[in-house]
Amino acid sequence: MAGPPRLTDPSRAAGEMPATPPVPAAPSRATIIDVAAAAGVSRQTVTRAMNGMSGISAATKERVLAAAERLAYRPSRFGRGLVTGGDHQLGLVVNDLRNPYSPQLASAVYRLAAEQGWNVMLADTTLAGDADRIVQALGSQTDVVIGYLGNRRERWTELLGSVPMVELDPSVDPPTAAVWIDPAESIEALADHLVATGVRHPVVLDNSQPGQPSARGVLMLDALHRRGYLPELVHGPHGTAECGAEETARVLARRRRLDAILAFNDVMALGVLQACRRAGVDVPGDLRAVGVDGLPLGALVSPTLTTLAVDLDAVAREALDLALGMLAGELPRSGATVQRTVRHRLLVRESA
Amino acid sequence: MAGPPRLTDPSRAAGEMPATPPVPAAPSRATIIDVAAAAGVSRQTVTRAMNGMSGISAATKERVLAAAERLAYRPSRFGRGLVTGGDHQLGLVVNDLRNPYSPQLASAVYRLAAEQGWNVMLADTTLAGDADRIVQALGSQTDVVIGYLGNRRERWTELLGSVPMVELDPSVDPPTAAVWIDPAESIEALADHLVATGVRHPVVLDNSQPGQPSARGVLMLDALHRRGYLPELVHGPHGTAECGAEETARVLARRRRLDAILAFNDVMALGVLQACRRAGVDVPGDLRAVGVDGLPLGALVSPTLTTLAVDLDAVAREALDLALGMLAGELPRSGATVQRTVRHRLLVRESA
DNA sequence: CTGAAAGCGCTTACAG
DNA sequence: CTGAAAGCGCTTACAG
Structure with a gap:
């Protein structure tokens, strides 16, 4: 970010009309082009070096990697994702990580998702003052969302737009897809x-x-x-x-x-x-x-x-199954509702 | 995914040489072009409708949104991110969400990150059989990573490549940047x-x-x-x-x-x-x-x-401060190590 | 082993 | 209010 405009600039000759202020551009990240130029090679040679691909000499590779290091180069996830399609990304909306229920559920979801090669993005809607932004951001970064919407379901469904969604433990009328947790x-x-x-x-x-x-x-x-x-x-x-x-x-x-x-x-x-x-x-x-x-x-x-x-592994399993089914187009994304139910069971210990 | 190849195809005239098998292409996602064609408008009109921008008539907007709905269109996060730069993304590596320590820390990090407008991606390295893949995926999706590396620090630092990293509670010799938690x-x-x-x-x-x-x-x-x-x-x-x-x-x-x-x-x-x-x-x-x-x-x-x-809010604050400093280029990314320390304090309750 | 070309899907100026 | 053009940063064939 540029600082406040300076009223005097000693480096400027007196009497000269001030052109554009001498603001150093924000140190924008190096791109593959910069690295290619620095190493004196072409873009795809940089790609080969960065991704450990074959068809590149050891010497060239080393030179490229050195240049990348020097320029603090990191491949853009967007550039790469655009061409590779990117990893599958699951969004999980929980209420409050400080209630042990949430991490317990998240834990089950993470494990199952990881088994399928999916990444998970978590959104905690209680912590953030700005839950709406969090939910919208989650939707824009993920392929499908599962989680608790509570009484903000309508607003968040709106924000999520066309992202397929599996609601957990809905309070009332059935939404598109849901896993009921029935006590x-x-x-x-x-x-x-x-x-x-x-x-x-x-x-x-x-x-x-x-x-x-x-x-x-x-x-x-x-x-x-x-x-x-x-x-x-x-x-x-x-x-x-x-x-x-x-x-x-x-x-x-x-x-x-x-x-x-x-x-x-x-x-x-x-x-x-x-x-x-x-x-x-x-x-x-x-x-x-x-x-x-x-x-x-x-x-x-x-x-x-x-x-x-409640068997949270089962909840996670049903939710993921629903979510993946919707993505694969096997299940309707809207209209007919798709639902599963997981039931609580009485676990008698000492307190009653 | 295509099904097994069919041996007979009634739709094909007898005697014809089978060309490419009649596999319906995977139902690839609709793009902005598809929506534009379906609505009979140009790409940027679709953008205007999808993003609620001005300069579009109500009628056109409605037509575009209907087409988008019909095609289950979702803007690609990569296409958009490439041009907008995308949101800031923080990676957080924790050991095991089932130990209440992890969500407690995550909770603090989420709150602080959200205040800065950052999104957070969480990786649980204990749950996943395939922790290496998880860590690498995290690195490729985020701008900076903070978290627990434990005794797999060397391998994961390697996998993280050039992603700036703040290690939490390192066990031994100082890494690039770290928050020590000192008892x-x-x-x-x-x-x-x-x-x-x-x-x-x-x-x-x-x-x-x-x-x-x-x-x-x-x-x-x-x-x-x-x-x-x-x-x-x-x-x-x-x-x-x-x-x-x-x-x-x-x-x-x-x-x-x-x-x-x-x-x-x-x-x-x-x-x-x-x-x-x-x-x-x-x-x-x-x-x-x-x-x-x-x-x-x-x-x-x-x-x-x-x-x-241990004051996990303080840990989160120091870690984020370090991470954001590294990104802004105010702190070295390597070479001189940058460290902070948060100390435990004795909290006497009933058990001792 | 290396490079020139094309293209992934979107948005941002710019013209009309 | 709408569209033609350029370009974001990368990888994937394809030539040499």
Whole structure:
């Protein structure tokens, strides 16, 4: 970038009309042409040297590489990609890398993608103030996108334009292609389990705003109602352990009778456990706690966390299968919706 | 992809010599030319419509967009990038997304990068069987790379070629540019703390192979030695909670006197806590446990984990600063090494 | 072993 | 409001 215009320029002879200001051009990157010139060879000889191709003498190669080094030459990924077609690039949209769920999912996606020779670009939409830009950038750099769109689905689908997209765990009406992560059956199993273990007064700790319970929270409430419970719904705005602990402390202080908390996810449930410890409430003796996700983390705490586990390898597999199918033109890109479902399963550990 | 060659082709007149087999060309992506032809306009009119530029009538725009939709047209990122220069792209190499340390670091890097308008590509080198390919792909798609190279530094530096690189937490001799993460001072503070709390028989649980202790393990042993301890060194091959628990169980079974375990990282320390619970060993009453990293996770378990915390925001900031400086040509790309240091600090919680 | 030519798909001035 | 021309940086045949 050029600095502010100088009012006087000592190198300029007095009286001369100032032509273009003496701004040194931005140190633009060396191109293959520059290297060719510096090494006294043609472009394709530079290509041969840089890419370790045959048909070049050792001496020439060395001379070219030296010139490249000297000029800090790097082949443009665009120039190369234009002619080679480039690698396959998968975009993955996650909510917040700081919630262990995201890296766990990302990990599964990366592994499967790598097996297919695909590269992965990750976008974290919670971290960035400017999530819209991030999503758009992701779309423009990738061949297909999979991930969580949450309540910004419409906007982001727009931004993604014609990039094929597989939505993970959509909240409502079916989009083009999606992998549903369905807790319904496991929630029934959990409710039965709570009945069997003598729970009387359960609370659902949702990650939501008042008046807008999550689909998951609604399913939990409903399953409990159908079994004769009168469950309370608590709204936790953040889905973090801190938030889980805070809301739990509040409920514990307020309610006399309360012997189970069903948290929106494992991380919030960890907060539940922490708040119970602080309040001297024994889990599972006095109160049973349950999370959702099945993170490995839940097996490391004490008591170990009972949870509705989801097989993230399966989610990744279905999503990739869908994505690759759409690209190959085997599946519709729009119109008829293509969907897969992965179900949670009840994983009983110590906390309930 | 074409199917197997058909032996008979009903559409071909009998007796005709089979010319090229009737293989439908792979459904190659539509280009701007195809869209222009379909809409009956020129290429740059298509550009105007696709990019929401001015100087195009509503009717034309609509016609072009319809044609684009019909042909499933997506602008090539290479064609566009070649002329626009493309977005800045940062590569980040991490060890294993399943260790919470990695997403924590990635999270910090993503946030800072996004603030600067940079995109980030992540490579997980532990997951992929084919880490070399992943690293090379990362290098060819990005403008600068930062991350963990571990003991494969030499090979990967080679693969990265002329991509500017900032190494995180290098193990030995200084590479081109690096951010050191230095636990030395915090280890001294920790050793003093252990002395003050009356520890007599500490064990260092390293993440290493026998005969090749980590630099961190060596510092711990040395600090303990200098204070008159005779610490034992235990090698944990994996750096995971499972591994930490396993080695701890083994040591507990073998050693009579043992009142502190200094683990290589927080995740292993979580395994230590778990093994102690199972063995009925009270922490910190019977045994003190310490981790390294300062993961938020350590505050969620009971007892909360005493640790040597590292400020990952600072690490990310220094690394990005170095990387951007190298790109801007303000810092040397090779020769003189450029380095920064971020120090751990002792974070005393409940476990020690 | 080396080079001249063509072309990948797009955008940016510039003319009309 | 629309289009003809040039060019971004590279690689892939093809000639020599």
